Amino acid sequence: MTGRGALALALGLALASPPALAQQDPRLQWRTLETPHFRIHFYQAMEPLARRVAVIAEHTVERLATPLGWRQSQVTQIVLRDSTDDANGSATAIPLNTLQLFVTAPEDLSVLEQYDDWLENLVIHEYAHILHTDHISGVPAIVNAIIGKQWAPNQVQPRFILEGLAVFQESLHTRGGRLRSATWDSYLRADALAGNFQTLDQLTVGPNRWPHGNLWYLYGSYLMRYVVERYGAETLSALSREYGSMAAPWQLNRAIRRVTGATWEEIYEDFQRDTVARYTRQRDALVANVLEEGTALTAQGEYVRNPRFLPDGTLVYESSDGQSVSRLRALDASVFRAPPGALPHPTDLNRLAGPSGFSPWGDDALLVSDSDVYRHLYFYHDLRRWSLARDDDRSLSVTEDDRITEGWRAQQPDVHPDGDHAVFTVNHRGTTRLAEMSLTDRRPSALLNPRPYEQVFAPRYSPDGRTVAFSFWRRGGYRDLWTIDRATRALTQHTHDRALDTSPSYSPDGRWLLWSSDRTGIANIYAMEVATGRVRQVTSTVLGAWQPNVSPDGRTLVYLGYSHRGYDLFRLPFDPARWRDPTVVTEDPFGRDRDRDPHPAEDAAPDFPTRLTAYDPWPTLRPRTWSAELTTDGFGPQLAVRTESADVVGRHAWSARVGVGLVRGDPLVDLGYVYRGARPTLRLRLYRSVDAGGGYRIGSRNPTWAAERLGGESEVSIGFPGRFDTHVLSMTYDAQWVRAFGGLPELAGNIDPSSPAPVFPFEGWLAGLRFTWSWSNAQRFAYSISNQRGVSAFASVRVLDDLIGSSVGGIEASAAVSGYIPMPWGQDRRRHILALHAGAGIGTNDRGERGVFAVGGFPPFSAQNWIDAFRYGVQAGGVALRGYPPYVRGGSQFQLVNAEYRFPIWQTQRGVSTLPIFLQRVSGDVFVDAGNANFGRFDPSAVLVGAGAELLVDIVAGYIIPFSARIGYARGFMAEGDDQVYGLFSSPF
Numbered sequence: 001m002t003g004r005g006a007l008a009l010a011l012g013l014a015l016a017s018p019p020a021l022a023q024q025d026p027r028l029q030w031r032t033l034e035t036p037h038f039r040i041h042f043y044q045a046m047e048p049l050a051r052r053v054a055v056i057a058e059h060t061v062e063r064l065a066t067p068l069g070w071r072q073s074q075v076t077q078i079v080l081r082d083s084t085d086d087a088n089g090s091a092t093a094i095p096l097n098t099l100q101l102f103v104t105a106p107e108d109l110s111v112l113e114q115y116d117d118w119l120e121n122l123v124i125h126e127y128a129h130i131l132h133t134d135h136i137s138g139v140p141a142i143v144n145a146i147i148g149k150q151w152a153p154n155q156v157q158p159r160f161i162l163e164g165l166a167v168f169q170e171s172l173h174t175r176g177g178r179l180r181s182a183t184w185d186s187y188l189r190a191d192a193l194a195g196n197f198q199t200l201d202q203l204t205v206g207p208n209r210w211p212h213g214n215l216w217y218l219y220g221s222y223l224m225r226y227v228v229e230r231y232g233a234e235t236l237s238a239l240s241r242e243y244g245s246m247a248a249p250w251q252l253n254r255a256i257r258r259v260t261g262a263t264w265e266e267i268y269e270d271f272q273r274d275t276v277a278r279y280t281r282q283r284d285a286l287v288a289n290v291l292e293e294g295t296a297l298t299a300q301g302e303y304v305r306n307p308r309f310l311p312d313g314t315l316v317y318e319s320s321d322g323q324s325v326s327r328l329r330a331l332d333a334s335v336f337r338a339p340p341g342a343l344p345h346p347t348d349l350n351r352l353a354g355p356s357g358f359s360p361w362g363d364d365a366l367l368v369s370d371s372d373v374y375r376h377l378y379f380y381h382d383l384r385r386w387s388l389a390r391d392d393d394r395s396l397s398v399t400e401d402d403r404i405t406e407g408w409r410a411q412q413p414d415v416h417p418d419g420d421h422a423v424f425t426v427n428h429r430g431t432t433r434l435a436e437m438s439l440t441d442r443r444p445s446a447l448l449n450p451r452p453y454e455q456v457f458a459p460r461y462s463p464d465g466r467t468v469a470f471s472f473w474r475r476g477g478y479r480d481l482w483t484i485d486r487a488t489r490a491l492t493q494h495t496h497d498r499a500l501d502t503s504p505s506y507s508p509d510g511r512w513l514l515w516s517s518d519r520t521g522i523a524n525i526y527a528m529e530v531a532t533g534r535v536r537q538v539t540s541t542v543l544g545a546w547q548p549n550v551s552p553d554g555r556t557l558v559y560l561g562y563s564h565r566g567y568d569l570f571r572l573p574f575d576p577a578r579w580r581d582p583t584v585v586t587e588d589p590f591g592r593d594r595d596r597d598p599h600p601a602e603d604a605a606p607d608f609p610t611r612l613t614a615y616d617p618w619p620t621l622r623p624r625t626w627s628a629e630l631t632t633d634g635f636g637p638q639l640a641v642r643t644e645s646a647d648v649v650g651r652h653a654w655s656a657r658v659g660v661g662l663v664r665g666d667p668l669v670d671l672g673y674v675y676r677g678a679r680p681t682l683r684l685r686l687y688r689s690v691d692a693g694g695g696y697r698i699g700s701r702n703p704t705w706a707a708e709r710l711g712g713e714s715e716v717s718i719g720f721p722g723r724f725d726t727h728v729l730s731m732t733y734d735a736q737w738v739r740a741f742g743g744l745p746e747l748a749g750n751i752d753p754s755s756p757a758p759v760f761p762f763e764g765w766l767a768g769l770r771f772t773w774s775w776s777n778a779q780r781f782a783y784s785i786s787n788q789r790g791v792s793a794f795a796s797v798r799v800l801d802d803l804i805g806s807s808v809g810g811i812e813a814s815a816a817v818s819g820y821i822p823m824p825w826g827q828d829r830r831r832h833i834l835a836l837h838a839g840a841g842i843g844t845n846d847r848g849e850r851g852v853f854a855v856g857g858f859p860p861f862s863a864q865n866w867i868d869a870f871r872y873g874v875q876a877g878g879v880a881l882r883g884y885p886p887y888v889r890g891g892s893q894f895q896l897v898n899a900e901y902r903f904p905i906w907q908t909q910r911g912v913s914t915l916p917i918f919l920q921r922v923s924g925d926v927f928v929d930a931g932n933a934n935f936g937r938f939d940p941s942a943v944l945v946g947a948g949a950e951l952l953v954d955i956v957a958g959y960i961i962p963f964s965a966r967i968g969y970a971r972g973f974m975a976e977g978d979d980q981v982y983g984l985f986s987s988p989f
Contacts, residue, residue, distance in 0.1 A: 108458050222275065494528060
């Protein structure tokens with residue numbers, strides 16, 4: 001190797017070395033707890049929690065093995081994290097059985113709210129996924145024995161089966177779980193009574209409607225319970241065994257028919273008929289017993305939360321309608337002085353990133369809990385002060401937004417009546433505490449430290465400020481109503497049963513403490529007279545009532561209600577004379593008070609051997625899977641073998657690809673490595689390849705030669721996420737040594753002496769240093785057809801110079817910006833969008849090869865392009881100069897501008913039974929493109945212009961893989977243009 005080459009590679013590695021003090025989070029020192037069936041990985045301060053999970057997990061092995069008919073084929077990895085304020089988890093059986101568990105407990109009013117022990121529910125649910133998808137036999141098991149564990153038939157199923165089975169198991173083996181949740185029950189009841197029941201084809205992939213991703217869990221769990229009740233307890237294990245041995249995918253009806261004698265269509269039809277009838281009977285009984293329901297204040301559906309009255313009677317609430325950003329909205333106090341009538345129009349106050357409650361703060365401010373960035377790594381909830389002002393027409397607006405905590409994980413705040421203190425909850429390592437803070441010096445203090453893994457929800461001051469009411473989940477699965485005396489810290493328990501008692505609030509005079517309880521099987525509002533303890537039932541609804549709040553004048557009760565469209569606000573006169581004695585409940589309607597499976601006590605010591613060690617990435621990092629790839633090297637087909645792996649906590653990842661050309665026998669080696677354990681992220685690549693080179697010209701001949709390329713790349717990148725945007729910076733060094741492998745071919749025959757001088761291809765070092773910046777605040781919402789608002793920008797500069805090891809010098813620079821403007825028309829989930837894009841670049845090098853950019857249109861229609869896109873899951877980019885051939889012009893610079901007017905056409909949301917193809921939506925656009933690539937100075941008269949129209953068809957294949965099919969007509973108006981009809985898989989920019 002030459003000295004220049006050694007310098008190039010050495011410099012690349014030096015630039016890629018991460019700074020010693022730039023670790024991702026130096027506090028994360030990972031350790032591993034080994035048990036007979038699990039390896040539990042955690043970081044410091046989480047060891048007690050890891051040992052608790054170990055006991056739960058080992059006991060879960062036997063509890064699930066029999067009903068699911070399978071024992072894990074390998075040790076299961078469990079990774080514990082406390083990096084988010086959201087409750088969640090995930091599981092995969094490929095290539096390793098792995099659970100990723102976030103230990104935060106569910107928030108107030110969550111569909112996950114019903115549990116005996118949150119960690120137990122989480123482990124059972126995710127481990128059920130492992131035993132279900134790890135159930136592999138027959139041909140798939142034989143193939144996996146050769147190429148590694150890559151083929152898990154049960155994992156390639158509709159999510160209503162995958163998630164429905166897991167929710168059913170979490171509910172079967174505890175006294176909690178979503179099938180014992182009144183909120184969960186209300187979701188399905190609302191659909192059944194409104195004629196909004198999902199069709200089987202919709203459920204197979206999942207339509208774009210409320211409650212969105214929860215549809216699979218909701219319908220799937222009730223359907224799995226129905227299957228077991230009708231066909232027997234062993235049905236699910238038999239189905240897993242049958243489908244897990246099938247060599248051909250997607251034979252859902254064949255598998256279920258072999259087990260039950262019926263197809264999914266037949267079972268689902270009976271399930272729907274039974275469910276609608278059951279809920280109809282329940283509704284009729286409620287109506288006969290006299291309902292007490294409010295009048296709707298809003299009709300947006302989707303997500304509405306936390307109604308709170310300001311001192312002047314204005315109602316403020318959290319809102320997310322699936323069509324725009326989450327935000328706080330306000331209804332003027334005059335709404336409540338008028339009799340119920342037409343729905344009032346709310347005022348939008350300020351957008352939210354991830355709300356978790358707010359409180360009025362005097363007359364002119366709000367104390368808001370919202371998600372924000374901490375240490376450039378995590379999104380935690382922090383407290384903010386929003387200053388309020390009114391215009392001359394009394395319209396409310398936010399004038400200032402100040403962050404007052406950082407990394408506190410503070411949620412559900414309430415401001416003391418004196419305005420000087422605030423109470424809120426704080427979440428850490430699966431335990432939620434009650435804290436109070438002086439708003440003057442902003443110093444927190446503990447108001448209640450519950451036992452480990454217990455949670456406090458929704459604190460609310462009494463009007464005199466002496467006590468705080470809250471909902472308290474305690475060991476054993478009790479979610480009850482409590483109060484605490486601020487001065488003495490004395491606790492008082494007001495309810496004690498298996499019902500969920502949530503969202504307490506006081507009447508303005510302090511006489512009544514209101515809350516929501518699901519003791520009858522449907523959540524309703526109850527009120528307790530503080531002086532006597534007498535309890536009254538305020539509402540009697542069909543679909544549920546939560547989060548009661550009384551207006552400052554004591555005349556109106558506002559609560560959260562539900563319909564098949566989602567949550568909305570309802571109003572009801574606050575009149576104790578209309579209330580009734582609570583319905584007497586002798587038995588919990590969901591069986592939450594019955595005996596349950598044996599389970600370990602919260603503090604139980606393990607009855608199995610354990611070993612605690614420092615985390616070692618190698619056991620999960622070694623190669624486990626192998627795949628073959630057939631590509632081309634320019635001379636003919638090339639066969640390669642690929643393997644890759646990553647450690648289970650996500651710090652290390654690597655890949656290796658080794659192959660050989662089948663025509664010439666030229667070897668290929670490509671190695672990659674990524675390290676994410678520090679900031680910035682490090683990426684390395686080394687490769688050696690031989691391909692058909694170009695740039696060799698003698699006379700009229702352009703002979704092909706074997707170009708050997710030996711090189712490497714190193715990149716460091718770092719992201720700076722914000723509440724509503726993100727920046728990414730990266731620096732890449734690449735060095736490539738190019739030579740004619742075996743020498744340039746000798747040309748037979750004489751060369752015409754009058755021909756131009758021969759052009760020989762470049763041989764030597766190409767070394768470049770690239771700097772890239774990107775930024776985006778573009779947003780797409782649940783019902784958007786593309787990005788709907790905001791801006792995305794990108795800029796890149798690459799320098800080649802002998803100082804960094806290059807044989808040639810040069811520079812390339814490019815930039816692009818895209819913007820999205822929602823139109824004021826096209827409401828009701830049919831938003832039209834104006835999308836704009838502009839890009840430009842310039843480049844040159846001292847070898848005279850300046851043609852580094854090109855512009856052009858999409859390729860003409862080709863069936864092979866469609867097949868390759870499905871085969872490899874690859875889609876074309878969304879930016880082109882339509883109406884012209886691909887690469888119609890090239891040069892040392894380019895300019896390209898695109899304008900598209902996009903509009904929805906048809907929300908199809910349909911498939912065919914359980915087949916793995918689903919048509920989501922059809923949208924269209926009309927466009928104008930203008931651009932050029934050229935040498936020399938920019939010439940406006942040389943710009944190419946094209947225009948046309950397109951249909952974009954969004955489909956889902958294989959149950960989970962989204963594709964956008966673009967079918968268009970374009971007309972190029974300049975000489976090189978033509979009438980162009982094209983069709984390909986391509987997402988819009």
